[in-house]
Amino acid sequence: MRDPLLLTPGPLTTTLATKMAMLNDWGSWDSSFNALTASVCQRLVDLVDGGEDFVCVPLQGSGTFAVEAAIGTLLPRDGKLLVLVNGAYGKRMARLTEVMGRAVSILDFGETSPVDPVRVAARLAADPQITHVGVIHCETSTGILNPLEAIAEVVALAGRRLIIDAMSALGALPLSARETAFDAVIASSNKCLEGVPGMGFVLVRQRSLALAQGNAHSLSLDLHDQWRYLQQTGQWRYTPPTHVVAALASALDQYQAEGGRPARFARYSSNCAALIEGLHGLGLRPFLPAAIQAPIIVTVQAPEHANWQFGEFYQRVKAQGVVLYPGKLTELETFRVGCIGAIGKAEIQMAVDAIARALTEMRIRA
Numbered sequence: 001m002r003d004p005l006l007l008t009p010g011p012l013t014t015t016l017a018t019k020m021a022m023l024n025d026w027g028s029w030d031s032s033f034n035a036l037t038a039s040v041c042q043r044l045v046d047l048v049d050g051g052e053d054f055v056c057v058p059l060q061g062s063g064t065f066a067v068e069a070a071i072g073t074l075l076p077r078d079g080k081l082l083v084l085v086n087g088a089y090g091k092r093m094a095r096l097t098e099v100m101g102r103a104v105s106i107l108d109f110g111e112t113s114p115v116d117p118v119r120v121a122a123r124l125a126a127d128p129q130i131t132h133v134g135v136i137h138c139e140t141s142t143g144i145l146n147p148l149e150a151i152a153e154v155v156a157l158a159g160r161r162l163i164i165d166a167m168s169a170l171g172a173l174p175l176s177a178r179e180t181a182f183d184a185v186i187a188s189s190n191k192c193l194e195g196v197p198g199m200g201f202v203l204v205r206q207r208s209l210a211l212a213q214g215n216a217h218s219l220s221l222d223l224h225d226q227w228r229y230l231q232q233t234g235q236w237r238y239t240p241p242t243h244v245v246a247a248l249a250s251a252l253d254q255y256q257a258e259g260g261r262p263a264r265f266a267r268y269s270s271n272c273a274a275l276i277e278g279l280h281g282l283g284l285r286p287f288l289p290a291a292i293q294a295p296i297i298v299t300v301q302a303p304e305h306a307n308w309q310f311g312e313f314y315q316r317v318k319a320q321g322v323v324l325y326p327g328k329l330t331e332l333e334t335f336r337v338g339c340i341g342a343i344g345k346a347e348i349q350m351a352v353d354a355i356a357r358a359l360t361e362m363r364i365r366a
Ligand SMILES: *Cc1c(COP(=O)(O)O)cnc(C)c1O
Pocket: 009, 010, 062, 063, 064, 065, 067, 089, 136, 138, 139, 140, 165, 166, 167, 168, 188
């Protein structure tokens, strides 16, 4: 039996080749696994044109572990982080900073607007305590695309350092260290790179990381220590997710073979357009205007109908082999459909058909 289509980024649908890459056992001390780690890290640095200035520090765990490690390591104990919030992932970044006991300030744009760089500049001018700014590239809780370049510009002009959570964007949306000023970009194995879950990584400016020794509040989330150990031994500190790394290496091979970032962006954009068009045909509307919709995940307004119930809808769609995401908005009933993963137009059509049939079964649609 075929696995269900995961339109839930992520985990997301992976290729057979990526799954097959996990059929070997790797010793974590072994030189072949160390070489695999080194090659994956180099290719990840190349994704953002990091050149000699950036290093990749991989970290065990889901993406949030890497966000927590990046903030905890790069933000000095007496530093202050301004988090630009327009959804759940921005809120999470602020919350984890608060939990580790560092100073944090929030600039909230609601759930329906991109970050406004003018307001960021004003806040930075008003609060000289702020040393770092945290931003989410694509806010996955709605699918909003934030104007990263304009934000990076005002942060750099104000002499502050930028930390980007590009978890659901890296590998598909453009981001280059040659064009955008940042200190760190955080992402994970299981989103636009189409690997399996289990590792995050931080692409970090080597000079900033070198200055960050002793900042971390946590032993296992100390990026500086992880980096030093990797440099000295070629090994991960503590047990690496060996199969995940092997799967990511294969996923990166396939990424290159597909044509790299432009090809991936094109495929996701075409998935997103086909999805929105298909949903329109069913009378369903995306929550976001097209201008701020990233081609990563689409938030859909639930039908206004007495029979609507997400739980039942989800089960009926799943019975047809398609797994969706619940909405994450506080004020409006929505559900979400991912455009990313090893899927194309045929799979999007399958999802639209499954949604249509579920709505018919629920007597929401004739
Ligand atoms: C997926 C994601 C994360 C990390 O979530 P995990 O569940 O910890 O993997 C963080 N930020 C954004 C924007 C994401 O899309």
